[in-house]
Amino acid sequence: MVRGAQRGAPVYSRDPRKVMSSTSNHEIVDVCPTQIQPISHYMTEMVQVDQESALKAKSSTSNQSIVDVCPTQNQQISRSMTEMVQAVQESALKTMPSISNHSIVDVCPTQNEQISHSMTETVQVARETALKAMPSRVKMDYLGICAAQNQKKHLLRAKMLQLAQESIPKVMTSPLKLRYLDVCAELNQPVNPFIAEMLQVDLEYVPSSSIIKIAGNNRLMPVKRVTDNDTMVLAKVLANNTFVKGLDLRFNTLTDTGAEHIGKLLQVTPALSHLNLMGNDIGAEGAEFIARALHHTQSLIALATVLIQNRTIKSLNVNRPILYSLQEEVTIHFSGMLEVNYCLQELHLSKHEMSDVAVERLCEGLERNFTLRFLDLSCNRITCDGVKCLATLLKQNTALEILDLSSNRMEDDGAMHLGDALSMYNNNLKALAVVSNNITGKGLVPLSNAIKTNSTLSYVYIWGNKLDEASCVAFADLLNTGRLTPECTDVEPYVVDGRVYLAELFHGLRKHYYWTPSYGVVDHPISNSSLPIRADYQSFSQD
Structure with a gap:
């Protein structure tokens, strides 16, 4: 087998939405709001910190005013909180084509400034509410107490950021599946749901599952048999990878054209050591394509000759x-x-x-x-x-x-x-x-x-x-x-x-x-x- 260098590695689309299915988009948008309740809890604690700071200023005449005015700012606080969650979602969308889910955790911190800005706005709303409700004589005392509470607010802010980040990797799709969806869009080919389902495994982190089984005789789930066009997409998805060790395409509808695509995959993917094409419609021409991929000659005789040197x-x-x-x-x-x-x-x-x-x-x-x-x-x-x-x-x-x-x-x-x-x-x-x-x-x-x-x-x-x-x-x-x-x-x-x-x-x-x-x-x-x-x-x- 010709060992291909890593040149010609896949280039991912710059548009993050092209590499994820519609269900993946909705999953991120749906799951993140489920984290709003605990995030809101932390945010409420931060607002309470500012309110307590004002109350400690010992202005009995303004205490009730602070409590009354703060609820009127809920809409603005909610808007700032939504901006913070949206910033985290954009972090995930920018990293969707990445090979590893862990890249989200690496990239999300780059959004800290935007998230921190939104959170600062939220706290600032509560602070301005308190300041509006108190007389000038206690404003200095209030600001001094707020400074003493900074450490507690920083801890709450860190908890909110961590919770927002942890909500993202839970909904990530397999990188192979995302790459497959990306290539389908790039080549203007329809998505085969059976292939997409079988690629829903993160092989880079599960070495025991390094053989992709897309056998057309699978009776445990709905099957749409693999065609020549599907193999064209698969060949581009798996090209130059180092973690897929085997490919099982038994009992599909591959012809000589599909065998040609498989041959091209073999030439650039030395990690692929197991290949099963039994039960397809591959003829002599298709067999020659695969033989050439293993060596620059033809037929089963050539295959036997290649194996003399293969290790x-x-x-x-x-x-x-x-x-x-x-x-x-x-x-x-x-x-x-x-x-x-x-x-x-x-x-x-x-x-x-x-x-x-x-x-x-x-x-x-x-x-x-x-x-x-x-x-x-x-x-x-x-x-x-x-x-x-x-x-x-x-x-x-x-x-x-x-x-x-x-x-x-x-x-x-x-x-x-x-x-x-x-x-x-x-x-x-x-x-x-x-x-x-x-x-x-x-x-x-x-x-x-x-x-x-x-x-x-x-x-x-x-x-x-x-x-x-x-x-x-x-x-x-x-x-x-x-x-x-x-x-x-x-x-x-x-x-x-x-x-x-x-x-x-x-x-x-x-x-x-x-x-x-x-x-x-x-x-x-x-x-x-x-x-x-x-x-x-x-x-x-x-x-």
């Missing part, structure tokens, strides 16, 4: 590519990349129509790789011969912790090869998925025996195979003895007329990968067991 990308998903050749060139180049890449931890090669020959070449590269933890080879054309190569690789006790072979053609012979490798030779693999591989009890029983002796393998998924009585009894025994827990497999035993059967559980490595639930928790670990395993090895690598 930042840890996860790569190239599922379901549009291939025009059956010569396995892509897999061969990825094999060469894996031989020398010591940073990549996760590789998804699903739906590549990968044959046994390609798997053999891939294993050659994995023999020299000691960092890859998650290998996804699901939905390919791998038979027992290809699985035999993988079993030989596992016997060498590689770094692999998750292996997904779902929806292939391994059958019983392939399952027996895996059982042989896992029973004695491997103690690193933690999760194995062999869903829908046409395996019968002849292959599943040896696999269950391997699980009994292998204490590391904790997640096994077998649904979609031919679960005859022998395989049902074998896996029921694993569950009943506690070797496997119901949360770590996708089958559950039950007995009818003395015979053991297995029922399906909605558990798996990535059940929520292609869609999100309509209720409950997104990415629940029971249905997405690869997530906690990934979190473990990612945290280990950071340590």
Whole structure:
């Protein structure tokens, strides 16, 4: 990935109202008046200070006059107070495009002079009211007492200023959302409410949320799918940022034009290390744009070539590519990349129509790789011969912790090869998925025996195979003895007329990968067991 300098950083609009939505404006205007009651309380105390000063002047004839005249000045006092609150609001409006909410606290003190002026006017009204109501003989005494009360009034003034400032950051919108609204106005593009909602997170101060998820299959909230024009706006919003680490745009309506905008974003944003574009309408031309962004060449072969030198990308998903050749060139180049890449931890090669020959070449590269933890080879054309190569690789006790072979053609012979490798030779693999591989009890029983002796393998998924009585009894025994827990497999035993059967559980490595639930928790670990395993090895690598 080309590392772009910070030149060409975003230039924010000078008009503060362009960078905030109408709701944001109203929020500030609405919330500030809620602070008027406590501010009024402090102001009333200040007025009382002046009244008490006059009363202490011991002018019994003027005391009642002071009390009577002061209420007549309420309108002018209220006007001065409104000016003070308005000055604080203008401080916030001038800082709305800023990257940090904290800048409001920094800029507000620059308005102290204006705020202090308004407050001085308010106190001056009360003082003039008192002076008008008292005879000349006590004016000198009154002014002397006022000087003695200055310290108390300064404390009240400081409390009022602090309260006015604290009322502002509570209504601030995320800087990313504000930047998005600004760019939409600049490019004359309509605001996508779904994008605006998902950007309502201050990523600079919440590092754990540094992946922006704008997946079009989100069923927990109203979704307006992302278009090519939306990606043009997003590319400008996220350009040159240093805190967004990932972008999830799955299942939207992006075409080659949107891929071009994403490619431009990749060129100027080296901090972006995770990108998911699955389920869009991106063709060969769009793939070339993204490949050029990673390196000045084309296609998946170029992508594999780039990764030879790349030292930042840890996860790569190239599922379901549009291939025009059956010569396995892509897999061969990825094999060469894996031989020398010591940073990549996760590789998804699903739906590549990968044959046994390609798997053999891939294993050659994995023999020299000691960092890859998650290998996804699901939905390919791998038979027992290809699985035999993988079993030989596992016997060498590689770094692999998750292996997904779902929806292939391994059958019983392939399952027996895996059982042989896992029973004695491997103690690193933690999760194995062999869903829908046409395996019968002849292959599943040896696999269950391997699980009994292998204490590391904790997640096994077998649904979609031919679960005859022998395989049902074998896996029921694993569950009943506690070797496997119901949360770590996708089958559950039950007995009818003395015979053991297995029922399906909605558990798996990535059940929520292609869609999100309509209720409950997104990415629940029971249905997405690869997530906690990934979190473990990612945290280990950071340590």
